[in-house]
Amino acid sequence: MSGTHALWYDEMPSPVGMLRLVADEMGLREIWFERGSHRKAAQPHWLRAPESLAAARRQLEEYFAGTRQQFDLALHPQGTPFQLAVWWELARIPYGGTISYGELARRIGQPLAMRAVGAANGRNPLPIVLPCHRVIGADGSLTGFGGGLPTKRYLLSLEDRIAHGDLFGANALAK
Amino acid sequence: MSGTHALWYDEMPSPVGMLRLVADEMGLREIWFERGSHRKAAQPHWLRAPESLAAARRQLEEYFAGTRQQFDLALHPQGTPFQLAVWWELARIPYGGTISYGELARRIGQPLAMRAVGAANGRNPLPIVLPCHRVIGADGSLTGFGGGLPTKRYLLSLEDRIAHGDLFGANALAK
DNA sequence: CGCCGACTCGCCGTTTTCGGACATCAATGA
């Protein structure tokens, strides 16, 4: 019904396991962790089109290399109005920083919807690019992540190391 | 998800009121009675494309004129496996004949699903072409029709008149 | 006795409704 013309996908290795990218003609649509809670199989009618996803792939590689703190990609996530509000708000959290679910709820103008924010966060179709990993519990606990808590820890540690200039990676080892 | 590329539609007058036809690149998809129980508004993204529906339109005109007893069109109804089984079975009921819901249930191999057959019949997206009007109660009552019982009566009377050679239309008038 | 209508009950796929469970958190009371 929603005019789906064609979907392209590609895969790429990363420090947190294989990533699968999906895009349509409007932009990047999904990123999954190969080992993740809600991974799904590639649909038969999808087309493997590495060239269409080359830019996304390159920027992700730069991100993992620590040489990129901001993405410049056309994004086209699919969700309800509420979910989209949450997801776009994610993009405004600065690299290396964190906020709580309650704070995110406040920022989208629905201060009581912190729990719903958690649920929406859990369905973020574009992890890493829309940095849902920068949202943590009000008490500092990590609480959850689609790609697994170790991955969330890895991403936060990576950003902390780069943003705070710890070139020796000491923080990365100290939990 | 189901690769919907584009939908075309057109309208045409008929003895039972205005008809709205909808098709995709695979074939005819829906026929609604303008005055019917479950008519819906034309979706904004549909394209008015009379030329794509010219064949269907012509064959329907011939049907109402009494010069066509069988349709030769590419059909593409959307439904569950059970519904499709019921709808395709409709096409095998000969012009001018009738069977009961129970009989139709038997023909698709589920003799006890007569009631479900009734429900599926009620959602037939291609009335007239898939002749759900030829299915009536075991006791001969008409029991129901998406386009209204008068329409069902009209169609049965039309077919009866043509098939049984009553060129004077006496049956049509006698209730 | 026959015929007919009103009623009951079982059967089936689909749709709708409903109740939890969630990547939360601050306030309350024991």
Add this chain to the structure above:
DNA sequence: TCATTGATGTCCGAAAACGGCGAGTCGGCG
């Protein structure tokens, strides 16, 4: 300190309701 509670949007499974039925039963009524 810890368990409890209420507010929020979405998804998912289970359960119930709902039909374009039909066979059987039971009273009326001639």
